[in-house]
Structures are given as C-alpha cells and as structure tokens.
Amino acid sequence: MRFAVIVFPGSNCDVDMYHAVKDELGADVEYVWHDAENLDEFDGILLPGGFSYGDYLRSGAIARFSNVMKEVMKAAEAGKPVLGVCNGFQILLEAGLLPGAMRRNESLKFICRPVELKVENNETMFSTAYEKDEVITIPIAHGEGNYYCDEETLAKLKENNQIVFTYNGSNPNGSLENIAGIINEKGNVLGMMPHPERAVDELLGGADGLKLFQSIVKQWREAHVVNA
C-alpha cells in the first residue's frame, strides 16, 4: 500500500506523518507537493497538520483550492482512505469532504498537550485496531479546533455513527459534543484534530496513534491482497 503525504506551503507535520508511515508502520510513502496533477499511483492520502498558506483568511480555506485538492476529491470519491489531521481536518471541512466548520478554541489559547480520546466507532477503516470505547492518549496542538455544525448535521453524524473520536473527560477546545474526529458517510474520509502521527513510539511518550495507521493498512490488505 502506497501513501501520499500532501505538502502545502506551511505544512509542518508532514515530516512526522512521513516518519510515522515509513519508519513506524513500515509502509511506502512519498511527499506530494500541493500543485501535483495526479494521485492515481497512491492508495491512501494523508493531509498533515500545520498552517497551510499561513492560515490566511481561515484555516484551510486557501489550501482547499490548491491544485492537488481536485485529485484528493477524486481519491475520496473513488473510496480511497483520506486522512486529515489538524490543519488537514480543517482543509477537509473547507473542501466540503466533511460537514461542519472550525472555530477558534473557546479559551482563545493555542493548546498543545496530550489528551485522552474515546474511540466511539471502531468499525471504520481507520479504527478497527482499537476496541470500542477504548480510551487512548494522543497529543493535540491547535488554536482552532472547536468543531461546530448545525443541529441537523449533528443528528446525521450521530445517526450514521460518523463520530469516531471524542475527547474523554474534559473538553479542551469547546468542540460540539466533545467531537475530536469524524468520518464521512461513505466511511473513507476521516478528519481529526489530535495528532496520531505524533504518538507512534513509546519514545515519543506513547504509541496509541500507530493503531490508526495499522487499521488502514489492514483494511486495505483485506480488500486488495489475495490471501491477506
């Protein structure tokens, strides 16, 4: 399975994402610049965190119109796994690949610390390696992670089991219903504010994020490799 880490001007978690996939997961991965014309050779698309285009106007708003996003939409449409972390999540929201929008943190402060997450749905292609309701620790680092959507959208998210991760215990940013990560209806586009790529080795303070990447590979192998 071959992953693409999309690099926008201002991405700063691209190297962490690359390291997680290449060195900890042991999969094929390549950096892809934001003006790339084609993603056909990749099986999974990773949108890393950072400050694409300096977060000018709104987080993710300008990146959403990058050339490569047409290809990301195509990959999403084709059912390939698309993971957006932090700024990557904000880009997916701006692109309309996931519903809702991000507001500034309720505290108005940039927050950077490990948080507890609860796995609400372990039946997605990103979360099968976790137990349902498992509590994991993954770091967050954001100023705009306060997820918002209208009541109708929230009802739909709940009805379709699209809330994958919630903050456990305390809510760090004011996010609606403690939402930390959601998936699209089709189940192949996941956006999350916490950084699983920063929690892939005990040396880094924890490896709870690695299972997310392992889930993707496992699902892909089951679907694509004979006798997997």
Place this chain on the structure above:
Amino acid sequence: MYKVKVFVTLRESVLDPQGTAVKNSLHTMNYNEVSDVRIGKFMELNIEKSDRDVEEIVKEMCERLLANVVIEDYRFEIEEAVAQ
C-alpha cells in the same frame, strides 16, 4: 472599476469567543453599556468591470472563499470608483 467592501462576521447563533473576551475587557474598563461585541473581517476588493454583474461576482466569491457560510454571515457594499 468597482471598490467593494466585504464584511464577514460569525453568525448570531455561533458563539464568538474573541468578541466575548473584548466585551469582558470593555466591562472591566467600566463601559458597562456594551451588551455585545462581534468580531469579524473587513476586506476591500478592487474589481474591474466585466460582462458579469458585479454583485453576482461578489456574492459568488463570498460563498466560495471569503466567508465560510457554515458559521459566518457576510455583507458587502459596492461603490463605483471614479476613474483617475
């Protein structure tokens, strides 16, 4: 040439944490008459005349990029700039 002023603010139904912080600060300064503060963005655009209706173009730009209509409202004013 048109001069267009675009104002983007959070929707009334969406809590504005920046606005709330500024309101609290104004109250600390004893401006207790302030009952609400909403913070938004102000953009100035110069737009060349074209075949398309300028109002339609600005509306489209607001909906697609300048505002995130999930959480933000926008309004704009169009002035016809005098040629130099």
